[in-house]
Amino acid sequence: xxxxxxxxxxxxxxxxxxxxxxxxxxxxxxxxxxxxxxxxxxxxxxxxxxxxxxxxxxxxxxxxxxxxxxxxxxxxxxxxxxxxxxxxxxxxxxxxxxxxxxxxxxxxxxxxxxxxxxxxxxxxxxxxxxxxxxxxxxxxxxxxxxxxxxxxxxxxxxxxxxxxxxxxxxxxxxxxxxxxxxxxxxxxxxxxxxxxxxxxxxxxxxxxxxxxxxxxxxxxxxxxxxxxxxxxxxxxxxxxxxxxxxxxxxxxxxxxxxxxxxxxxxxxxxxxxxxxxxxxxxxxxxxxxxxxxxxxxxxxxxxxxxxxxxxxxxxxxxxxxxxxxxxxxxxxxxxxxxxxxxxxxxxxxxxxxxxxxxxxxxxxxxxxxxxxxxxxxxxxxxxxxxxxxx
Amino acid sequence: xxxxxxxxxxxxxxxxxxxxxxxxxxxxxxxxxxxxxxxxxxxxxxxxxxxxxxxxxxxxxxxxxxxxxxxxxxxxxxxxxxxxxxxxxxxxxxxxxxxxxxxxxxxxxxxxxxxxxxxxxxxxxxxxxxxxxxxxxxxxxxxxxxxxxxxxxxxxxxxxxxxxxxxxxxxxxxxxxxxxxxxxxxxxxxxxxxxxxxxxxxxxxxxxxxxxxxxxxxxxxxxxxxxxxxxxxxxxxxxxxxxxxxxxxx
Numbered sequence: 001x002x003x004x005x006x007x008x009x010x011x012x013x014x015x016x017x018x019x020x021x022x023x024x025x026x027x028x029x030x031x032x033x034x035x036x037x038x039x040x041x042x043x044x045x046x047x048x049x050x051x052x053x054x055x056x057x058x059x060x061x062x063x064x065x066x067x068x069x070x071x072x073x074x075x076x077x078x079x080x081x082x083x084x085x086x087x088x089x090x091x092x093x094x095x096x097x098x099x100x101x102x103x104x105x106x107x108x109x110x111x112x113x114x115x116x117x118x119x120x121x122x123x124x125x126x127x128x129x130x131x132x133x134x135x136x137x138x139x140x141x142x143x144x145x146x147x148x149x150x151x152x153x154x155x156x157x158x159x160x161x162x163x164x165x166x167x168x169x170x171x172x173x174x175x176x177x178x179x180x181x182x183x184x185x186x187x188x189x190x191x192x193x194x195x196x197x198x199x200x201x202x203x204x205x206x207x208x209x210x211x212x213x214x215x216x217x218x219x220x221x222x223x224x225x226x227x228x229x230x231x232x233x234x235x236x237x238x239x240x241x242x243x244x245x246x247x248x249x250x251x252x253x254x255x256x257x258x259x260x261x262x263x264x265x266x267x268x269x270x271x272x273x274x275x276x277x278x279x280x281x282x283x284x285x286x287x288x289x290x291x292x293x294x295x296x297x298x299x300x301x302x303x304x305x306x307x308x309x310x311x312x313x314x315x316x317x318x319x320x321x322x323x324x325x326x327x328x329x330x331x332x333x334x335x336x337x338x339x340x341x342x343x344x345x346x347x348x349x350x351x352x353x354x355x356x357x358x359x360x361x362x363x364x365x366x367x368x369x370x371x372x373x374x375x376x377x378x379x380x381x382x383x384x385x386x387x388x389x390x
Numbered sequence: 391x392x393x394x395x396x397x398x399x400x401x402x403x404x405x406x407x408x409x410x411x412x413x414x415x416x417x418x419x420x421x422x423x424x425x426x427x428x429x430x431x432x433x434x435x436x437x438x439x440x441x442x443x444x445x446x447x448x449x450x451x452x453x454x455x456x457x458x459x460x461x462x463x464x465x466x467x468x469x470x471x472x473x474x475x476x477x478x479x480x481x482x483x484x485x486x487x488x489x490x491x492x493x494x495x496x497x498x499x500x501x502x503x504x505x506x507x508x509x510x511x512x513x514x515x516x517x518x519x520x521x522x523x524x525x526x527x528x529x530x531x532x533x534x535x536x537x538x539x540x541x542x543x544x545x546x547x548x549x550x551x552x553x554x555x556x557x558x559x560x561x562x563x564x565x566x567x568x569x570x571x572x573x574x575x576x577x578x579x580x581x582x583x584x585x586x587x588x589x590x591x592x593x594x595x596x597x598x599x600x601x602x603x604x605x606x607x608x609x610x611x612x613x614x615x616x617x618x619x620x621x622x623x624x625x626x627x628x629x630x631x632x633x634x635x636x637x638x639x640x
Contacts (some may be wrong), residue, residue, distance in 0.1 A: 002420070013460065013583055021577045055579035068579035078579075132467060 001265045002151055007297050011073065018059075019077040023084070030085035035351045037213040041086060045169070052123030056082065056093050058101035065105070067116030068077045073309035076240025076254035084258035087361035088214030091354035094255070095165045096120060098248035100174050103190055106230035107240055112192065116172070128170035130193075130219050131241045132146040137376050141185035141238045145177035145221065152288030157191065157199075157221045161366070170195050174232075175221070176241045188237065190232035190240055191200045199224035210364040222336035237318050249369050250312060250350060254305045256333035256365055257298060257356040263340035264294045266355055273304075281343075290339045297332040304328060320382040327367065327375035335361045391446040391502040391539070393436040395470070397429040398481070399454060399461045400512040407609070414604045416444050418557040424469055425461040428507025429569060430574030432567040436505055437469045437575075439539060446515075449469050451495060453488055453595050454481050455491035467577035473588070486598040489521035493621035502561050503544075508533045508568045517568070523564035535570025 012034070031048055037044050051057065060075035070078075075097075080385050083090035087153035101120050104112055119125045136142045145159025157177055168238060173193045180187065193200060199222045208216060232240075268291055271282030308325050311317035337359035341348040348355055366372050377388045401407075401421045431449065441448035450465040452458040453476040462473035476491055491520040496504055505528075506519035516532070523530030530640075532544035544563055548554070548555040549570065577585075619628045634640045 013463065017464065017577060017581055017582045021467075021579070021582065024435065025576050050576075053578060054576055055581075059579050063580070063583070069583055070579060076580075 001261050001268075001298075004295060005303070007299075007302055010306070011077075015071070015074045015077060019081060022054065022056065022078050022081040025050065025083050026085040026089075030089060031081075033215060034086045034089070035354070035357065038086070038088075038357050039351050041210070041212045043092065043169070047089070048123045048126070049377075052091065052121065054213050055190060056097075056120070057121050058097040058105075058117065061097075061101055061105050061117065061121075065113055066121040067101075071309075071367050072250070072304060072312040075250065075293045076309045078256040078257035078303055079251040080261070082258065083255035086261045086357070087255065087259055087365050088211045089213050090251075090255040090258070091165050091211065091335070094248050094251045095129055096127055098133070098251055099129035099218070099244050100172070100274040102247050102356060103174050103232060103235070103240070103244050104192065107190055107235040107241065109229070109233050110345040111229070112232070116192070125171045126169055127172045127174065127220075128164050128167055128195075128217070128294040129244065129322065130164055130167075130173050131245075132161060132163050132213070134160060134162045134218075138371060140176075140241065141188075143176065143178060143185075143188070145175065146181065147177040147179050147189065147191060147226070149180055155191065155226040155228075155230060157224040158192070159221050161219040163205070164209075164217045164219050166215055167219055168204050168215050170202070170358055173200070173219060174244075175219075186236075188235075188238050188240070189236035191230045192229065192232065193221075193224065193226060197224050197226065210360045212360075217341075225328075234324040245369055249322045249326040250308065250317075252365060252369055253301075253308065253322070254327045256329045256362060257301050257305060259362055259365075260294070260298050260301070260333040260336040263337045263355045263358050264291070264298055266353060267291065267294065267340035267343045270347070270353075274345075288342055290343050294336045294339060297336060301325075301329040301332055320378060323370065323375040323378040323382075326370065327372055330362065330366045331372060334366050337362050391440060392449070392500060393440065393446065393503045393505060394449045394451055394496055394499060394501045394504045395432050395452075395465070396518070397433065397450050397461055397583045398426045398452065398507070398510045398512075398553070399423050399458045399576050400426045402561055403511050406478065407513070409491055409607055409609060412608055416607070422444045423460070425574075426507050426509075426511045427465060428511065428569075430507075431569065431571040431638070432505040432507050433465045433468055433470060435537060436503070436566055436570045438572060439503075439537075443539070449474065449499070449501075451476065453478055455479060456592075459590060459592075462590055463585050464577055466588045467581040468575055468589070469581060471588065473590040475590065475592045477592050478595040478597055481605045482597060482600050484602040485517035486517050486602075487598050487600050489518045489525055491597055492518065493522050493525035494596050495593070497611055503539070504528070504562070504564045506564070506566045519564055519566040520578060522555060522564065527622070528562055528564050529559040530564040530566075531559055532566045534565055534570040535568045537553060537565060537567075630640055 055068040056078050059068040059070045060072055065071040079090055083092055104116050131140050133143050147157045148153045175191045175193045176188055178187045179189050201220045202217045205216045270289050272280050274281045304325050340355040341359050381387050410417040411611045436448045440448055448470040449472055450462055450470045451474045452462050466473055482488055509516035520530050529548045533548055536547040538545045542561050545558050619625055
């Protein structure tokens with residue numbers, strides 16, 4: 001879309017080159033197939049090698065582990081471009097990078113990092129992240145999954161996780177569980193669980209009307225025996241998975257801008273070619289109002305995420321700032337997608353156009369990784385000093 | 391093998407162009423640029439040859455102002471080893487001036503192969519490659535769609551209208567690359583990071599006097615709107631009459 005605020009001028013040449021390369025990949029390899037994938041309810045596995053070759057998985061992690069070593073603005077631009085294709089594709093990359101590779105990088109031993117990160121960057125090992133449970137969504141501290149250490153140092157894991165992106169195609173799961181019978185969230189630790197371990201089952205969640213081009217699964221652990229070195233040694237307490245979510249939410253704040261851009265571009269193009277009452281509908285005030293609001297909100301969201309990325313690169317960003325960006329950008333993206341769909345009239349309900357697909361996807365993105373409401377409460381607590389959670 | 395690839399920065403050809411106030415250039419406001427499509431094929435062909443045939447060097451060269459460094463770095467991020475910018479305020483119109491500047495740079499380089507795109511997608515002259523070959527006294531295969539290199543010789547296919555030619559030539563040689571050759575790879579994110587550390591040398595272009603200049607640029611005339619002369623079998627007689635008397639095609 002037109003760079004109305006000349007934001008390109010404050011991106012570095014590498015940042016633009018990264019964005020343009022991923023943009024070209026999405027234009028050529030994802031956009032031609034994604035509408036059909038969505039209708040069929042199929043994640044396009046065939047694009048994984050291409051995404052890996054491009055280097056999108058864990059792109060902001062260091063080169064010594066086979067990653068691209070990009071800064072966080074370039075990483076955000078990758079998320080934007082992937083979600084311009086589809087939220088399901090971006091979710092796949094977010095989970096692989098921010099929720100599986102990141103915790104191994106941040107909390108793993110050197111052996112775990114050397115073993116897993118290069119293979120995950122190359123797309124040879126796909127991962128998933130198990131935090132949410134059937135009865136514990138917005139309140140992960142209450143989780144009931146439990147891992148108990150055995151006399152020989154191994155672990156026995158029991159429990160269930162739900163809404164797990166990539167769950168049924170993953171080779172490894174990062175599972176968060178309380179330990180040794182303790183109920184406190186301080187006992188939460190992370191485990192690297194190979195999905196072929198006896199007692200581990202993953203089942204596709206059926207009947208989704210959103211994120212249809214993405215795998216979502218339920219995980220069940222029944223007496224899953226894990227070796228001593230399955231634990232992420234530096235993980236400790238609910239803070240560890242929340243750190244992963246901060247990484248992923250940062251990427252989401254960028255990603256949804258891409259979805260909004262796709263909808264805006266589609267609506268703008270349609271408004272200049274669709275003729276009604278003898279002129280292009282873009283010439284009517286009601287449609288111009290729609291387009292002007294969409295453009296304004298997209299540019300504001302871009303500036304928020306760009307500044308957040310600079311703060312992240314400087315090492316000074318806060319989780320509350322990430323909540324701000326996730327909350328605002330998901331909110332405006334859902335509105336942009338809905339208005340684009342309306343501008344498209346009856347055509348807007350077809351899979352041939354992208355807006356309704358994005359609109360339905362964004363309802364999930366609005367809800368996952370901290371719902372809109374929870375991020376509202378995080379901001380409320382940040383400014384008042386008063387918690388509304390309990 | 392040591393392979394040079396000469397590339398050109400061109401505007402995105404999907405753009406709806408406007409003519410600049412000077413009347414001799416397109417208005418650059420809001421234009422996006424990339425390397426010419428055929429030049430992308432040429433870079434890819436060079437990279438694949440060197441990947442297949444073992445250690446070699448791929449050098450990309452572009453003549454123009456500092457903005458061409460963006461395209462040179464794209465080629466470096468695809469995998470080229472080093473880049474040379476022949477610095478000039480603008481790209482001359484006279485292809486021979488460009489060819490002489492490139493030939494001066496290429497002459498002492500001991501290249502086995504010198505690649506160009508078949509033509510630049512903006513100016514579409516298709517002259518610079520053959521001119522460089524002439525200036526360097528090298529064989530030149532133009533618009534090739536396949537290329538095999540073995541034992542110091544090249545074999546290439548040239549797709550013509552309704553037929554194809556297979557040509558053979560001795561190395562060193564100049565080859566201009568057509569469609570049919572592998573498409574340019576996506577610059578990988580690691581490649582983009584690595585490109586920052588690769589050498590990009592800037593030298594002044596040795597430009598002679600232009601004997602061909604651009605006088606005026608204009609947009610093609612707008613096509614007049616079509617006319618509906620009637621509907622159904624009843625309109626056929628009128629259509630035939632107009633095709634005969636007005637369009638004069640019958």
